[in-house]
Amino acid sequence: MLDIAIQKTLRTGKRSFQLNVQLQSASQHTVLFGQSGAGKSLTLKAIAGLMTPDSGHIRLGGRLLFSQPGGVNLAPQARQLGYLFQDYALFPHLTVRQNVAFGLARGWLNPRTSAQYDEVEHWLHSFGLAAMAQQLPGELSGGQRQRVALARALVAKPRALLLDEPFAALDPALRHDMRQTLLALLAQVQIPLLLITHDEQDVALFGQQVFELHDGQAHAANLATFTEATPRHD
Amino acid sequence: MDTVWGALALSLKVAGLATLLAALSGVATGFVLARGRFPGRDVLDTLLTLPMVLPPTVLGYYLLVLLGRQGALGGWLQAQWGVNLIFSWQGAVIAAAVVAFPLVFKPARAAFEAVDCQLEQAAQVLGISRLAVFFRITLPLAWRGILAGILLAFARALGEFGATLMVAGSIPGKTQTLSIAVYEAVQAGQDDVANLLVGVISAVCITVLLAAGYLAPGRVAQR
Numbered sequence: 479m480l481d482i483a484i485q486k487t488l489r490t491g492k493r494s495f496q497l498n499v500q501l502q503s504a505s506q507h508t509v510l511f512g513q514s515g516a517g518k519s520l521t522l523k524a525i526a527g528l529m530t531p532d533s534g535h536i537r538l539g540g541r542l543l544f545s546q547p548g549g550v551n552l553a554p555q556a557r558q559l560g561y562l563f564q565d566y567a568l569f570p571h572l573t574v575r576q577n578v579a580f581g582l583a584r585g586w587l588n589p590r591t592s593a594q595y596d597e598v599e600h601w602l603h604s605f606g607l608a609a610m611a612q613q614l615p616g617e618l619s620g621g622q623r624q625r626v627a628l629a630r631a632l633v634a635k636p637r638a639l640l641l642d643e644p645f646a647a648l649d650p651a652l653r654h655d656m657r658q659t660l661l662a663l664l665a666q667v668q669i670p671l672l673l674i675t676h677d678e679q680d681v682a683l684f685g686q687q688v689f690e691l692h693d694g695q696a697h698a699a700n701l702a703t704f705t706e707a708t709p710r711h712d
Numbered sequence: 713m714d715t716v717w718g719a720l721a722l723s724l725k726v727a728g729l730a731t732l733l734a735a736l737s738g739v740a741t742g743f744v745l746a747r748g749r750f751p752g753r754d755v756l757d758t759l760l761t762l763p764m765v766l767p768p769t770v771l772g773y774y775l776l777v778l779l780g781r782q783g784a785l786g787g788w789l790q791a792q793w794g795v796n797l798i799f800s801w802q803g804a805v806i807a808a809a810v811v812a813f814p815l816v817f818k819p820a821r822a823a824f825e826a827v828d829c830q831l832e833q834a835a836q837v838l839g840i841s842r843l844a845v846f847f848r849i850t851l852p853l854a855w856r857g858i859l860a861g862i863l864l865a866f867a868r869a870l871g872e873f874g875a876t877l878m879v880a881g882s883i884p885g886k887t888q889t890l891s892i893a894v895y896e897a898v899q900a901g902q903d904d905v906a907n908l909l910v911g912v913i914s915a916v917c918i919t920v921l922l923a924a925g926y927l928a929p930g931r932v933a934q935r
Contacts (some may be wrong), residue, residue: 485891526837528833528836528837554836555836555837555839555841559837559839561837563830563833565830565835567828567830567833569834569849570831571853580840581838584840585844586843586847586848587847588848588852592841617787631838680842706747
């Protein structure tokens, strides 16, 4: 399903960071666990094509996305992945409906506020966003914004979903709700998932296979050591 | 009276075309310097800002050297197309565009830098080409800052005197813009003409500044 071996050296001033991630996962739902600064987001960006590794390969669902040497480096546009950014990256100047429909309008113009696409209306309804379809993202709550971002990614019919710390920005009560929303969604649509998190509860709930990232290196970890029972009152 | 309205029409034509040139080139270079990572970026930024601080007459001299018959560009234009920009209204457009350029370029760069790169990345992942992302995400989010710069550039082009006089001279009905006509009128002791010219140009500039202030970022919450 997922086969990654990438190397990247990043330099900022005199400090340098080595990313050297190797992992293979045959599971539908894979979780990358690690503290911030371990290289989780970089790995996710490399898979999406937003960061180009120095060398290595990335294979997802039987498709070769990147290979160096080998000269393969698909553009982000060609990878057909759904990416949920940590702070959602909703387009602030477009309404909820325009945001969700964004990937369906391919030309130089944004979808109209009145544009009607069946898929868009479907996800707006199933995520309870229909009532606020004409509002701007700035007027929404955190949970609503996340559902808009998820709908926007799903409308494009991605081959896999990449989630960057999807619940970190939410307060505990909302976090519980959104986890249930995502679990229900995953039961409904068959889509490979790669989730990165620093929260053990996410690992226990979503992981079928888990890797721990530390200092730019990935190690296979035992799922049983992560429990969702640990109440975290943060 | 005809000289006043003729000069106003010429001024608006020259300033309008100069602003168009400055806007297109200023937005493009502003974007390249905001997003590009290349050596010499700071030096290039300084060079492009120079027209804002150089005395207009010095700038006009540089343009004369460049665009004159003996100049590198002027000689080529003359030989290739038979075009001579010196003492023409087109020359006045070039002079005003160069002077107005930093007023678009500076705020455009700042406005592009204020746009979150992650929004552009999100749009790319959704399958939208880089060029389309520029027109659908980057430009709309940076537009207010750019527009305020364009209006200031128009006001500056309208008031251009030194560089325009050096390059295009002061030929009534041909290259004599409003701000140059004011100088000529005062020199000739025509106080009534000077009064009218000063009133007209002041009214136009106040209107432009009011519009720029209304469009400046921060007045209306963007997000």
